[in-house]
Amino acid sequence: MTMSDTTLIRGARILGGPAQDVTIDGGTVTAVGGGLEAPRGATVIEAAGHVLLPGLVDLHTHLREPGREDSETVLTGTRAAAAGGYTAVHAMANTFPVADTAGVVEQVWRLGKESGYCDVQPVGAVTVGLEGKQLAELGAMADSAAQVRVFSDDGKCVDDAVIMRRALEYVKAFDGVVAQHAQEPRLTEGAQMNEGAVSGELGLTGWPAVAEESIIARDVLLAAHVGSRVHICHLSTAGSVEIVRWAKSKGWAVTAEVTPHHLLLTDELVRSYDPVYKVNPPLRTEADVLALREALADGTIDCVATDHAPHPHEDKDCEWAAAAMGMVGLETALSVVQHTMVDTGLLDWTGVADRMSARPAAIGRLAGHGRPVAPGEPANLVLLDPAYRGTVNPAGFASRSRNTPYAGRELPGRVVATFLRGRATVMDGKLV
Amino acid sequence: MKRHLISAADLTRDDALLILDTAEEMARVADRPIKKLPTLRGRTVVNLFFEDSTRTRISFEAAAKRLSADVINFSAKGSSVSKGESLKDTALTLEAMGADAVVLRHHSSGAPHRLATSDWISASVLNAGDGTHEHPTQALLDAFTMRRHLSGVGRDLEGRHVTIVGDILHSRVARSNVLLLTTLGARVTLVAPPTLLPIGVGQWPCEVSYDLDAVLKTSDAVMMLRVQRERMNAAYFPTEREYARRYGLDGLRMAALPEHAVVMHPGPMNRGMEITAEVADSPRCTAVEQVANGVSTRMAVLYLLLGGSEPALSTPAEVPAADTAGAARPEESK
Numbered sequence: 001m002t003m004s005d006t007t008l009i010r011g012a013r014i015l016g017g018p019a020q021d022v023t024i025d026g027g028t029v030t031a032v033g034g035g036l037e038a039p040r041g042a043t044v045i046e047a048a049g050h051v052l053l054p055g056l057v058d059l060h061t062h063l064r065e066p067g068r069e070d071s072e073t074v075l076t077g078t079r080a081a082a083a084g085g086y087t088a089v090h091a092m093a094n095t096f097p098v099a100d101t102a103g104v105v106e107q108v109w110r111l112g113k114e115s116g117y118c119d120v121q122p123v124g125a126v127t128v129g130l131e132g133k134q135l136a137e138l139g140a141m142a143d144s145a146a147q148v149r150v151f152s153d154d155g156k157c158v159d160d161a162v163i164m165r166r167a168l169e170y171v172k173a174f175d176g177v178v179a180q181h182a183q184e185p186r187l188t189e190g191a192q193m194n195e196g197a198v199s200g201e202l203g204l205t206g207w208p209a210v211a212e213e214s215i216i217a218r219d220v221l222l223a224a225h226v227g228s229r230v231h232i233c234h235l236s237t238a239g240s241v242e243i244v245r246w247a248k249s250k251g252w253a254v255t256a257e258v259t260p261h262h263l264l265l266t267d268e269l270v271r272s273y274d275p276v277y278k279v280n281p282p283l284r285t286e287a288d289v290l291a292l293r294e295a296l297a298d299g300t301i302d303c304v305a306t307d308h309a310p311h312p313h314e315d316k317d318c319e320w321a322a323a324a325m326g327m328v329g330l331e332t333a334l335s336v337v338q339h340t341m342v343d344t345g346l347l348d349w350t351g352v353a354d355r356m357s358a359r360p361a362a363i364g365r366l367a368g369h370g371r372p373v374a375p376g377e378p379a380n381l382v383l384l385d386p387a388y389r390g391t392v393n394p395a396g397f398a399s400r401s402r403n404t405p406y407a408g409r410e411l412p413g414r415v416v417a418t419f420l421r422g423r424a425t426v427m428d429g430k431l432v
Numbered sequence: 433m434k435r436h437l438i439s440a441a442d443l444t445r446d447d448a449l450l451i452l453d454t455a456e457e458m459a460r461v462a463d464r465p466i467k468k469l470p471t472l473r474g475r476t477v478v479n480l481f482f483e484d485s486t487r488t489r490i491s492f493e494a495a496a497k498r499l500s501a502d503v504i505n506f507s508a509k510g511s512s513v514s515k516g517e518s519l520k521d522t523a524l525t526l527e528a529m530g531a532d533a534v535v536l537r538h539h540s541s542g543a544p545h546r547l548a549t550s551d552w553i554s555a556s557v558l559n560a561g562d563g564t565h566e567h568p569t570q571a572l573l574d575a576f577t578m579r580r581h582l583s584g585v586g587r588d589l590e591g592r593h594v595t596i597v598g599d600i601l602h603s604r605v606a607r608s609n610v611l612l613l614t615t616l617g618a619r620v621t622l623v624a625p626p627t628l629l630p631i632g633v634g635q636w637p638c639e640v641s642y643d644l645d646a647v648l649k650t651s652d653a654v655m656m657l658r659v660q661r662e663r664m665n666a667a668y669f670p671t672e673r674e675y676a677r678r679y680g681l682d683g684l685r686m687a688a689l690p691e692h693a694v695v696m697h698p699g700p701m702n703r704g705m706e707i708t709a710e711v712a713d714s715p716r717c718t719a720v721e722q723v724a725n726g727v728s729t730r731m732a733v734l735y736l737l738l739g740g741s742e743p744a745l746s747t748p749a750e751v752p753a754a755d756t757a758g759a760a761r762p763e764e765s766k
Contacts, residue, residue, distance in 0.1 A: 318520060
């Protein structure tokens with residue numbers, strides 16, 4: 001893999017603005033303007049009509065390695081990320097073994113370095129074994145080579161109020177943030193789908209909105225009380241939006257993410273009993289979807305995070321209750337955001353750059369990502385063709401898993417090229 | 433009719449009436465010295481039971497055998513299923529053995545739907561109860577029973593008021609009955625403590641009440657659902673006694689029913705819990721009759737799904753008068 005390729009991108013619309021030329025050299029954006037000359041030996045990309053954004057940053061990715069390499073590895077996951085326009089992903093801690101020690105987070109971090117497709121920033125577990133009982137060595141993970149700043153027991157809620165309070169307090173020492181998977185466990189025992197009219201008809205055990213909202217309410221109050229940062233993972237209900245909006249109005253350090261699938265899909269799809277729609281938190285109602293879009297548009301929700309959750313075929317090729325929860329998302333996220341937010345007029349491309357790159361990078365304290373497209377800035381970039389229309393074909397995914405809810409669905413937009421520190425990881429829509 | 437029977441919602445009014453009328457024909461077979469028809473000879477029916485249910489299984493088994501089908505019983509216990517074999521692999525195995533119909537009982541809601549819509553198997557799928565979702569043949573046999581008592585063979589249930597009492601939240605019987613009985617024109621009221629009603633029940637095509645006494649006077653049939661004692665531990669209600677007091681059917685409450693009204697129970701009964709022994713053993717209780725009707729109804733469903741176009745009773749010699757004019761003589765069925 002050669003580094004510091006020299007590139008001229010001609011006529012791209014930076015953040016959706018007027019057409020400009022951009023040169024990249026030595027891993028850095030060297031010039032932005034009209035009529036730039038191609039440097040000697042430069043690759044020239046004709047990008048008329050294409051939009052240039054800072055490389056996307058995902059706060060919530062399951063790379064599955066170590067432990068579940070049958071569903072994804074750091075290499076296949078970062079290839080999927082690059083294909084989706086990402087230059088950095090946060091690798092969730094629920095691996096086998098759990099990423100609850102400096103050793104495991106350094107292993108994931110090193111695998112990311114070796115992959116070369118995308119920066120991998122490991123997330124550390126909040127508690128040992130994700131069991132919610134005893135704090136993991138958060139400081140050791142923060143001080144390790146992986147420089148962990150985001151801590152999460154994602155997949156499980158830190159439901160004990162005292163443990164949550166202590167975690168929030170403790171991470172202040174290294175400017176960390178606790179990313180909470182908000183799910184009151186007693187209210188969601190055996191839960192299979194959103195609790196509402198559809199679950200009642202289908203006879204599937206409900207996952208009520210209040211199970212998410214009650215934890216978020218508690219945690220924003222705790223964060224305010226101890227003066228720490230809390231981040232809400234995959235916020236999924238209209239009520240959760242209201243609580244976060246209220247917390248932000250108080251000036252508290254609360255941030256939140258929404259997944260692409262919660263911006264588009266509803267629990268009506270569960271009527272098919274096809275486990276490809278089984279996900280946690282579950283798909284909600286149309287009213288929730290609309291509230292989430294609005295909240296992402298007005299900034300109440302800070303960012304889009306994929307919750308990319310690969311699963312092997314057999315874990316979805318079964319009856320609903322036996323199936324695993326989760327969907328892959330890295331390779332479709334930008335298209336879903338274009339479809340639900342840009343094409344609907346809720347967000348412009350500047351807004352997309354903010355919600356999918358700048359803000360997640362800021363929450364994760366990730367240097368070198370989510371930066372403006374300007375001379376001297378690191379050349380972490382994604383070039384996309386918003387006019388493209390295509391049908392999602394899972395067979396073409398770079399991810400090792402195929403559990404997408406969008407198979408056969410027409411979605412707009414396509415990643416044309418992705419640059420990680422100036423080197424193309426994707427060119428002409430194909431992984432390099 | 434569709435090729436599978438997954439939900440009572442799959443049935444139009446005409447489908448449902450066809451099944452019930454066919455079941456009347458089948459019921460006549462039970463009165464013969466040789467209770468057997470050659471209709472499904474050479475066809476294979478698999479009873480695939482992932483959940484213990486001796487009653488439902490033997491009902492389907494008797495139905496298939498009376499139609500001369502080959503019957504294979506496959507229960508999860510002591511089989512490859514208990515060793516971790518998936519529904520898919522079990523289905524592929526049954527497909528390879530040439531199953532024509534799979535009667536599926538499963539603890540997971542939607543499993544029959546999944547089996548029917550997958551490419552795992554080409555057989556007809558009959559839902560014999562899936563999780564807390566549906567149990568359409570139970571609803572059919574209940575409708576069959578009600579029709580005999582309340583409106584007459586050949587008719588629907590237009591204008592009849594059916595009250596279903598108990599654990600609606602976890603009841604597949606209630607879901608299927610609400611769908612089927614309303615298709616047949618009945619008015620349905622669900623009665624339960626608020627904890628045992630599903631969220632969104634207000635949008636179902638029925639009425640809901642927390643007060644059993646308030647609806648007894650206008651009920652033509654009262655269906656008491658089994659309430660599992662373990663629900664008490666999950667705080668759905670405080671004690672068994674309190675449940676029985678508020679939602680159980682005793683002699684006093686039965687006396688409040690109109691004279692023609694019947695008391696139904698899908699079984700097995702918790703005597704002393706949702707129904708007292710006095711009511712269970714009274715002539716107004718149709719629980720035992722429902723079991724007999726279950727065989728006739730399941731015969732009709734198997735016949736219509738698997739053969740269909742040929743008359744059920746093949747030769748006129750076998751069906752004297754070949755009449756389905758039972759509607760004219762409802763008293764015959766008492």
